[in-house]
Amino acid sequence: MSIPASPSDFALPLLQLDDVCVDFQVPKAQGGKATLRAVRNVSLQVMPGESIALVGESGCGKSTLGRVMVGLIEPSRGSVLYRGRAMNALNRRDQQSARRMLQMVFQNPYGALDPRFRIHRSVREPLDIAGLGSRAERREKVARVLGLVGLGPRHAAAYPKQLSGGQLQRVGIARAIVTSPEVLVCDEVTSALDVSAKIQITELLVELGRELNVSYVFISHDLGIVRQVATRIAVMYLGRIVELMDAASFYRGALHPYSRALLNSVPIPDPQLQRDRLSKILVGEVPSPTDPPSGCAFRSRCPLAQNICREVDPALTPRKGSHLVACHFC
Amino acid sequence: MDAASPAMASLKSGTSGRKGRINPLLFFYLGWIAAVLLAAIVGPWFFGDDALRQSLGQRLKPPSLAHLAGTDAVGRDILSRIIVGARPTLIIASGGVLIGLGLGTVAGTLAGYFGGFLDRVIMALVDIKLAFPTIIFAIGTIAVVGTSTAILSFVIGLTGWVTFARVQRAVVLRIKVQPFMEAASAVGASSTRLILLHILPNSVAPLLVVTSLDLVRVILLEASLSFLGLGVQPPTPSWGGMINAGRDYLQTAWWVSLAPGLAIMLTALSISRVGDWLRDVLDPDLG
Numbered sequence: 312m313s314i315p316a317s318p319s320d321f322a323l324p325l326l327q328l329d330d331v332c333v334d335f336q337v338p339k340a341q342g343g344k345a346t347l348r349a350v351r352n353v354s355l356q357v358m359p360g361e362s363i364a365l366v367g368e369s370g371c372g373k374s375t376l377g378r379v380m381v382g383l384i385e386p387s388r389g390s391v392l393y394r395g396r397a398m399n400a401l402n403r404r405d406q407q408s409a410r411r412m413l414q415m416v417f418q419n420p421y422g423a424l425d426p427r428f429r430i431h432r433s434v435r436e437p438l439d440i441a442g443l444g445s446r447a448e449r450r451e452k453v454a455r456v457l458g459l460v461g462l463g464p465r466h467a468a469a470y471p472k473q474l475s476g477g478q479l480q481r482v483g484i485a486r487a488i489v490t491s492p493e494v495l496v497c498d499e500v501t502s503a504l505d506v507s508a509k510i511q512i513t514e515l516l517v518e519l520g521r522e523l524n525v526s527y528v529f530i531s532h533d534l535g536i537v538r539q540v541a542t543r544i545a546v547m548y549l550g551r552i553v554e555l556m557d558a559a560s561f562y563r564g565a566l567h568p569y570s571r572a573l574l575n576s577v578p579i580p581d582p583q584l585q586r587d588r589l590s591k592i593l594v595g596e597v598p599s600p601t602d603p604p605s606g607c608a609f610r611s612r613c614p615l616a617q618n619i620c621r622e623v624d625p626a627l628t629p630r631k632g633s634h635l636v637a638c639h640f641c
Numbered sequence: 642m643d644a645a646s647p648a649m650a651s652l653k654s655g656t657s658g659r660k661g662r663i664n665p666l667l668f669f670y671l672g673w674i675a676a677v678l679l680a681a682i683v684g685p686w687f688f689g690d691d692a693l694r695q696s697l698g699q700r701l702k703p704p705s706l707a708h709l710a711g712t713d714a715v716g717r718d719i720l721s722r723i724i725v726g727a728r729p730t731l732i733i734a735s736g737g738v739l740i741g742l743g744l745g746t747v748a749g750t751l752a753g754y755f756g757g758f759l760d761r762v763i764m765a766l767v768d769i770k771l772a773f774p775t776i777i778f779a780i781g782t783i784a785v786v787g788t789s790t791a792i793l794s795f796v797i798g799l800t801g802w803v804t805f806a807r808v809q810r811a812v813v814l815r816i817k818v819q820p821f822m823e824a825a826s827a828v829g830a831s832s833t834r835l836i837l838l839h840i841l842p843n844s845v846a847p848l849l850v851v852t853s854l855d856l857v858r859v860i861l862l863e864a865s866l867s868f869l870g871l872g873v874q875p876p877t878p879s880w881g882g883m884i885n886a887g888r889d890y891l892q893t894a895w896w897v898s899l900a901p902g903l904a905i906m907l908t909a910l911s912i913s914r915v916g917d918w919l920r921d922v923l924d925p926d927l928g
């Protein structure tokens with residue numbers, strides 16, 4: 312029997328996705344319906360205290376996967392387990408309390424708050440719905456959480472239109488953490504913000520993660536932000552996870568050609584180096600998810616593609632340590 | 642918390658020029674509505690007798706100091722009749738609008754929120770109603786069940802719910818896809834909560850505009866029905882019925898129809914303008 316490397320090896324995953332698929336029916340241009348498989352056979356575990364980043368181009372299914380995690384979308388196949396128990400097998404009550412532990416911060420801070428609710432009411436809403444605590448306790452909790460995200464009583468009494476994007480995103484975070492969740496899914500939370508607000512919100516999330524002991528799932532296409540917050544990185548392409556590895560080694564050790572291409576697309580402030588890298592940046596468009604390529608989904612844009620890629624969809628297989636890659640040639 | 646301090650610094654002002662400006666005519670419209678309401682509430686106590694007292698020696702007198710709006714064919718004071726007529730006119734109009742608003746909002750919300758089969762059934766009912774001429778529907782119903790204030794309100798309400806239903810359905814379809822709806826679902830909000838606390842409060846502004854337009858429509862519809870003799874029955878005065886009573890004398894005694902006509906026009910105009918203003922004040926998105 313080997314000795315576990317860290318205490319977290321003992322821990323059960325908070326959230327476990329087993330072979331999850333999500334299909335959408337979309338109308339075809341020629342009439343009729345097509346099946347869009349937004350998420351394909353994804354298995355992923357969220358451990359206590361870790362921060363997983365889901366990265367990939369728009370349309371790769373990362374937001375859909377995030378919504379599956381918090382229960383906004385039912386998987387078409389596969390299961391979502393919270394602390395080892397399947398969400399859809401729980402009774403209504405247990406399911407509601409499980410979903411309180413899985414919260415989400417949304418991409419667009421301007422739209423994610425009801426314009427008719429004052430800030431304190433929006434932040435209190437999750438407590439009202441759950442029926443947690445007395446009125447006075449809820450009020451006090453709301454004030455405390457708003458304080459945690461750096462907002463005061465003046466903001467609490469305001470309407471959303473009176474706040475800036477960064478302030479609104481703080482409210483979105485306050486609303487998500489008010490029920491003391493264990494997993495917080497952050498869907499492109501900084502993409503609608505200006506640069507300074509981006510940095511502040513990122514720092515706030517890192518700080519809250521430490522204080523509240525919450526696990527994060529960061530959905531992002533911004534590898535710069537991901538670098539600051541993630542402990543593990545899952546690279547998604549056309550609904551699949553193509554590479555899953557520790558964030559610390561990702562920037563040097565990523566193997567999948569798509570991960571390499573993503574890394575190369577981050578601009579660096581050195582004209583000479585940047586010119587050299589431009590040649591390696593990905594060409595072409597993401598294939599339509601209603602009609603993905605046979606075999607490996609990435610082969611149509613892959614510099615390494617061979618005949619086998621046309622026939623066999625590579626499985627996620629382990630490399631060194633916990634590093635998983637889905638590719639025939641790396 | 643260091644990162645927090647810039648967030649504390651600013652709080653945008655919520656007021657804007659648009660809300661601050663008030664058209665001076667608005668005071669006139671508000672004043673007129675207040676006067677009509679006052680007339681409807683206390684008018685019959687003060688002018689009830691004058692409105693009904695006939696005086697054949699004073700028939701069809703033009704406006705004068707004794708009769709500011711003149712007298713009608715049996716010598717009744719027209720101004721008194723307008724004041725007394727405000728009550729039945731307003732009761733029927735507001736009753737009709739409330740019934741239409743209630744039915745239409747429920748139908749439109751259900752159709753827009755749940756969609757599918759329910760949506761198709763409700764929208765089919767709307768199309769059937771729209772294909773059916775309003776006046777014919779009203780005449781038919783009143784011919785069968787008779788006429789009274791309650792029946793008139795109900796009939797008028799039944800002719801008006803479709804406008805509310807269509808507007809509300811469109812509003813719900815727009816609100817349903819707003820990010821805050823998904824955010825509310827994410828924290829566990831039920832359909833009931835989504836509809837009552839998120840959709841309906843955000844529908845108030847558009848519904849208010851339709852309400853003010855519809856008030857105008859039902860006042861005119863009540864006038865039409867009274868004009869056809871299907872509305873408020875004589876001798877109780879109503880504005881539409883008074884216009885009808887003056888029809889035979891348009892060539893010789895124009896004032897018999899003019900005064901109630903003016904009353905309807907001013908009331909309709911005032912309600913519509915005040916409705917627009919209220920929409921601007923209430924709509925957070927315009928602020």
